[in-house]
Amino acid sequence: EADIYQTPRYLVIGTGKKITLECSQTMGHDKMYWYQQDPGMELHLIHYSYGVNSTEKGDLSSESTVSRIRTEHFPLTLESARPSHTSQYLCASSGGQFNQPQHFGDGTRLSIL
């Protein structure tokens, strides 16, 4: 099992709240990713980072922001949650060699009321 952890696993919260989804990995991977996935559907890359203090937006436009202050930590923040943000958010990491697989956390299922 890969050592990548996401908290919380489930979150139900009201509109307008500020939310931070946590992602941590203990493998020393330099690259980390955030994906958005509606249940049983395809994955959409929303943010990625290939090292400390380096972040980029992915293919899917997202109102969320990310930070990478430490190698092992890659939190995602929504400043003001809306019902359209309801989805599952998956965090992943990969090592330096680009032929290595990404390792995924178990996700955070977010519901905005």
Place this chain on the structure above:
Amino acid sequence: AQSVAQPEDQVNVAEGNPLTVKCTYSVSGNPYLFWYVQYPNRGLQFLLKYITGDNLVKGSYGFEAEFNKSQTSFHLKKPSALVSDSALYFCAVRDDTGFQKLVFGTGTRLLVSP
């Protein structure tokens, strides 16, 4: 630009029968191909990858995949399906010409009946 297609939304197979989940890809450079499985309420789990070498790649849980360069395909196979194999399967590709962004297919749901 790179892309990957999984033409079947769902594959149904009886337990004990062989299964195939199809994947075709398009990349500019050399393809690096991956298969992942996702169980309900879980993240994706890595099954196997093709980087170079033998066209038949063996992975976890008895799965294997065959790389076919001329057909640009990387179909996932298993000789004898188990009910516990029922899950969502994703094919993914990245190439070696730029930053290693992984492109995922839309997923194929495998349903193995007893």
